[in-house]
Amino acid sequence: MEKRKWMAKGLALCLFALFGAGGVAGQGLLRGCCSAAGADARNTEKNSTLEAESFSRRVENLLGVIPVNKGEWGVLIVDAASGKMLYQKNADSYFVPASNMKLLTTALAFDKLGPDYRFRTTVETNGMLLPDGTLSGDLILVGRGDPNLSNRRFPFDTKEEFDGPPEKALVELADAVVARGVKKISGDIVGDDSYFPRERYPDGWGIDDMVWEYGAAISAIVVDDNTVTLTLTPGEKAGDSVQAVVEPVAPEFAVNNEVTTIGAKEKAELRLTREPGGDTVVVSGTLAAKSAPRKLVLAIQEPAQHAANMLARLLGERGVKFRGKIRAQHEPDAAESARTVLAEHLSIRLGDAVKLVNKISQNLHTEVLLRTAARQDGRWTESEDIEKVPQAFYAKVGILDGDVTQTDGSGLSRMDMVTPRALVTLLQYAEKQPWFAAYYASLPVAGMDGTLSDRLKREGLAGKIHAKTGSLSHVRSLSGFAETRGGRLLIFSFLNNNQGGKNHETLDAMDGLCLAMMEEFDGGEKEVKKEATK
Secondary structure, rough: OHHHHHHHHHHHHHHHHHHHHOOHHHHHHHHHHHHHHHHHHHHOOOOHHHHHHHHHHHHHEEEEOOOHHOOOOEEEEEOOOOOOEEEEEOOOOOOOOHHHHHHHHHHHHHHOOOOOOOOOEEEEEOOOOOOOOEEOOOOOOOOOOOOOOOOOOOEEOOOOOOOOOOOOHHHHHHHHHHHHOOEEEEEEEEEEEEOOOOOOOOEEEEEEEEHHHHOOOOOOOOOHHEEEEEEEEEEOOOOOOOOEEEEEEOOEEEEEEEEEEEEOOOOEEEEEEEOOOOEEEEEEEEEEEEOOOOOEEEOOOOHHHHHHHHHHHHHOOOOOOOOEEEEEEEOOOOOOOOOEEEEEEEOHHHHHHHHHHHHHHOOOHHHHHHHHHHHHHOOOOOOOHHHHHHHHHHHHHHOOOOOOOOOOOOOOOOOOEEOOHHHHHHHHHHHOOOOHHHEEEEEEEOOOHHHHOOOOOOOOOOOEEEEEEEOOEEEEEEEEEEEEEOOOOEEEEEOOOOOOOOOHHHHHHHHHHHHHHHHOOOOOOOOOOOHHHO
């Protein structure tokens, strides 16, 4: 006991000698510690300055040449761990984002619905199934926004894969209806897409967009992306007719085929027109003899009617008799709760659905995700009401008021506007959420899959950048995450508008920004000094 007291006194004297008032050794030790800490801070700041200066010079070289300098550029890069801004150029200016808008919408869907959410599609009746197999009422296909009533195989792995006919999901529902004992339908066959208020085309979509798959009409019923495939097969010699086949069969989709076969060595030329709201597609021009068939994936304009027609055909092929009407229903049925469910289809997980959306940049699927998220708060009546849901989400994320102007979910609208800061703020928020793993996995990977499979293939970039691309006429965008060689995670947004050059020139400049970012902001002192010297 006494020994411990003397040890304590001795320790106190030693500490006083080191740190007591006037203790020379204590003052020197404190000065040494403070000097070391200050030196580290100064070195870190110096390295950061060198990084920014070196990157800035490379930006000037990449974006300061004709024709790339004719457009407007927005650039923002931050360190994911600290949130520190590493470089910015027009970070608070508006840009048309193109498909970078999907980053916002898919994050909203995850935040509102969760990655395990599943869509439910049913076949119902407002009548009764009698003992003789007669359904005394309507047969109703009810859609609730499942974007994958198709023959796609999941999970997505580097590229799209398909199995079976395009209407595979409806085939399974038709088989289930027959298995319930339905042999005759006394009422109508109905496609009910009233889960979403009717708005097939958002503001800002062009007339030309609506003809093709990327501008397919929005509906709570989505069968095979609300498209059909028109296959044109030329003849064996000049003057032969060209065969036109639509798949799946769509009675509401008419084709006026004016294409002719020309000589095998002549240049083919095709033209396709469809009047807005019209059911007839006119295809004209020429195809070279013995050349490969041409496939055109075209949008249908009335998804609920289209789905009802397909279901009626499939049931007829299975021996179900029917004499009523085939029709669509766009307004809610007051007696909906009294219906009986005859068959049900549960979708894949939302996480798998979003992965497809971002990897291949699927517009229609993004639009139904936006509407499904909004629908959780009830059915809206005015188109403006749907905008309140994403705006509330952006406020929660911390995006500044007014930094996102939105008229659709996919970015096909040219009325959409965002700032680079809004996108980076979103990605910073996403990185901290429990659903981030699914979100990150949905982004195209440089040089490996999705819309980045043929870009950023060089060593040090391939596999290290997970980002969403965007493309419209005169618009290119790329925003996401980059992991440097030294393990530093960067969050970035590169937006380009009003570009009049060739597409590859803008993409080359954007890919150059990626390379410069990865090299200059790697975080290693030696690498920074070396590059600064260069």
